[in-house]
Amino acid sequence: MKDLGLWQQFFYYFQHNGMYILGKFNQHFLISIEGVLLAALVGIPIGALIAHYRRLSNPVIQLANLIQTIPSLAMLSILMLGLGLGDQTVITTIFLYSLLPIIQNTYTGLRNTSPAVLDASKGMGMTKWQQLWMVEIPLSVSVIMAGIRNALVVAIGVTAIGAFIGAGGLGDIIIRGTNATNGGAIILAGALPTALMAIVSDLVLEGVQKLVSPKGLSES
Amino acid sequence: MAQAKPIVEFDHVGKTYPNGKQALVDFNLKVMPGDFVCFIGTSGGGKTTAMRMINRMLDPTSGEVKFDGKKVADLDPIELRRHIGYVIQNIGLIPHMTLEDNICLVPKLLKWPKEKREARARELIKLVEMPEDFLSRYPHEISGGQQQRIGVIRALAADQKVMLMDEPFGALDPLTREKLQDLVHYLQHDLGKTIIMVTHDMDEALRLATRIVIFDDGRIIQSASPAEILKHPANDFVEELIGPDRMNEAKVMLATASSIMLNNPVSTTGDVTLGEALVKMNNHHIDSLIVVDDEHRLIGELDIGQVMAHRNLKLKVKNYMLASPRSVFEDDLLSSIYQTIINRHLKYMPVVDHDHRVVGIITRSSLATLLCEHVWGKADPEDNADEGK
Ligand SMILES: Nc1ncnc2c1ncn2[C@@H]1O[C@H](COP(=O)(O)OP(=O)(O)OP(=O)(O)O)[C@@H](O)[C@H]1O
Ligand SMILES: [Mg+2]
Numbered sequence: 001m002k003d004l005g006l007w008q009q010f011f012y013y014f015q016h017n018g019m020y021i022l023g024k025f026n027q028h029f030l031i032s033i034e035g036v037l038l039a040a041l042v043g044i045p046i047g048a049l050i051a052h053y054r055r056l057s058n059p060v061i062q063l064a065n066l067i068q069t070i071p072s073l074a075m076l077s078i079l080m081l082g083l084g085l086g087d088q089t090v091i092t093t094i095f096l097y098s099l100l101p102i103i104q105n106t107y108t109g110l111r112n113t114s115p116a117v118l119d120a121s122k123g124m125g126m127t128k129w130q131q132l133w134m135v136e137i138p139l140s141v142s143v144i145m146a147g148i149r150n151a152l153v154v155a156i157g158v159t160a161i162g163a164f165i166g167a168g169g170l171g172d173i174i175i176r177g178t179n180a181t182n183g184g185a186i187i188l189a190g191a192l193p194t195a196l197m198a199i200v201s202d203l204v205l206e207g208v209q210k211l212v213s214p215k216g217l218s219e220s
Numbered sequence: 221m222a223q224a225k226p227i228v229e230f231d232h233v234g235k236t237y238p239n240g241k242q243a244l245v246d247f248n249l250k251v252m253p254g255d256f257v258c259f260i261g262t263s264g265g266g267k268t269t270a271m272r273m274i275n276r277m278l279d280p281t282s283g284e285v286k287f288d289g290k291k292v293a294d295l296d297p298i299e300l301r302r303h304i305g306y307v308i309q310n311i312g313l314i315p316h317m318t319l320e321d322n323i324c325l326v327p328k329l330l331k332w333p334k335e336k337r338e339a340r341a342r343e344l345i346k347l348v349e350m351p352e353d354f355l356s357r358y359p360h361e362i363s364g365g366q367q368q369r370i371g372v373i374r375a376l377a378a379d380q381k382v383m384l385m386d387e388p389f390g391a392l393d394p395l396t397r398e399k400l401q402d403l404v405h406y407l408q409h410d411l412g413k414t415i416i417m418v419t420h421d422m423d424e425a426l427r428l429a430t431r432i433v434i435f436d437d438g439r440i441i442q443s444a445s446p447a448e449i450l451k452h453p454a455n456d457f458v459e460e461l462i463g464p465d466r467m468n469e470a471k472v473m474l475a476t477a478s479s480i481m482l483n484n485p486v487s488t489t490g491d492v493t494l495g496e497a498l499v500k501m502n503n504h505h506i507d508s509l510i511v512v513d514d515e516h517r518l519i520g521e522l523d524i525g526q527v528m529a530h531r532n533l534k535l536k537v538k539n540y541m542l543a544s545p546r547s548v549f550e551d552d553l554l555s556s557i558y559q560t561i562i563n564r565h566l567k568y569m570p571v572v573d574h575d576h577r578v579v580g581i582i583t584r585s586s587l588a589t590l591l592c593e594h595v596w597g598k599a600d601p602e603d604n605a606d607e608g609k
């Protein structure tokens with residue numbers, strides 16, 4: 001009985017605050033994706049770099065690993081000291097978290113290119129750049145996308161917590177719910193779309209991953 | 221050929237890897253245009269190392285490698301590699317490119333126009349007897365043997381004059397391997413490509429090479445034509461590499477006519493009568509005679525059939541013999557004469573010196589005995605399963 005009440009309240013809240021929730025949803029998504037894209041912009045070249053200068057790979061990956069082990073609330077708080085309240089802090093946090101999966105997957109993808117294929121490419125007279133663009137990247141794009149996918153799901157979660165330092169997004173609604181008495185329905189109105197966003201993004205990126213991975217690789 | 225310039229030349233080349241391993245020691249070799257050179261020898265002998273220096277996949281630590289008269293050290297490695305075909309054991313087709321794109325990779329790097337590339341791809345896929353619509357397939361959609369065929373034609377798509385191949389057929393089954401050997405033989409023999417191939421398969425080397433270079437521990441043990449290597453292996457190592465069976469076969473096949481002929485064949489001059497000739501045949505229990513002139517030069521042969529056809533035993537042999545018969549020189553190799561005798565059903569073959577003086581005779585039956593004993597006596601000729609031991 002009480003459950004039913006909760007759901008009724010939830011739908012009521014949803015109907016009356018639809019636009020508000022949608023706005024928060026968009027904001028949430030943009031923050032997450034911005035952090036991940038920045039990380040991709042930086043992480044993919046770093047991954048390519050350490051794939052070629054393998055001596056750098058250990059320190060770089062270890063550092064990215066270390067960042068990953070910092071709990072998100074702690075990371076947000078520490079960065080907040082420097083960057084203040086607001087979404088720039090959350091975006092930076094996401095950026096830092098996303099580096100590991102993106103660097104690592106780029107590195108792994110590039111390193112796993114078959115040595116025979118690389119040897120032949122080089123032996124036929126490809127420059128280093130041609131090898132990277134024509135061979136290595138196409139062959140690892142699927143693995144790199146998997147890293148980005150991973151990062152985005154984590155990012156959506158981090159953004160939710162980011163509301164505590166004033167970044168906005170669906171986390172705002174959750175906080176509002178925790179502050180209200182009997183705010184369960186409001187919490188749901190924030191939490192469910194967050195979960196939905198994570199699941200749908202993952203599915204969409206899975207599709208993208210399949211789309212961008214070159215044809216000849218789909219071993220039947 | 222003597223005045224031709226080597227297309228590839230190793231001049232006192234040494235290679236010591238950073239770990240101190242001396243992979244090549246004072247290596248000297250000249251490869252002439254149109255040669256088919258096979259590198260063979262112990263594992264770790266430096267074959268791959270030597271080959272990869274030609275297209276600067278590796279650089280020597282001492283000495284010079286020259287390509288077409290120019291030091292490769294002075295050439296741009298990228299440009300150089302685009303002009304030298306490169307085939308590796310693991311094939312290395314690029315998996316996300318269609319066969320057409322794989323074949324046309326170097327032409328594309330060289331910025332050929334699209335139509336020219338497409339025409340080239342069609343021409344080449346025909347060369348290896350694969351249907352044109354395969355061009356739009358991906359490497360994983362064709363068999364290993366087909367993949368390596370594409371690997372080979374990819375290496376000549378830009379009309380490279382020189383092709384390097386590192387154990388290109390090592391991973392293929394014997395039948396496929398044989399087909400591909402035919403292909404590369406055609407490329408060298410008929411299209412005039414210069415091919416340098418690393419192999420572990422002595423039969424392959426003997427079959428294809430115009431020159432075999434035998435490696436051991438970074439040094440050339442012997443560098444010579446297949447026949448020369450079979451005839452005069454430089455040392456026990458080479459002999460072992462060739463193996464007793466092939467040595468045996470070679471001994472027979474590379475035997476000269478004079479070493480296997482019967483001496484003092486029964487002969488007659490042309491001035492005797494058919495009657496006298498008949499008596500001679502009878503005395504020696506033979507059915508034909510070699511006819512020679514005063515200086516013992518071969519001028520004809522007389523078969524008992526010809527005598528019987530005329531009956532008039534007073535006639536002179538020289539008017540009824542078979543003139544200018546077939547003969548072989550005493551230094552001809554058995555490998556070049558046995559097929560003539562066997563396939564043409566000749567009963568015998570006179571052996572002459574270079575002044576056409578008769579020195580001996582090889583009979584069909586003695587040849588058959590020899591071939592059976594030494595060549596096919598030990599193993600079924602179809603059976604090559606015990607190779608590489
Ligand atoms: N990059 C390297 N660093 C150090 N040593 C190497 C390197 N490449 C090859 N060697 C060594 O140099 C020697 C010659 O190697 P190479 O690959 O030329 O032999 P190979 O004749 O091609 O042998 P195989 O028949 O097994 O292919 C070997 O002892 C090998 O271990
Ligand atoms: Mg080798």
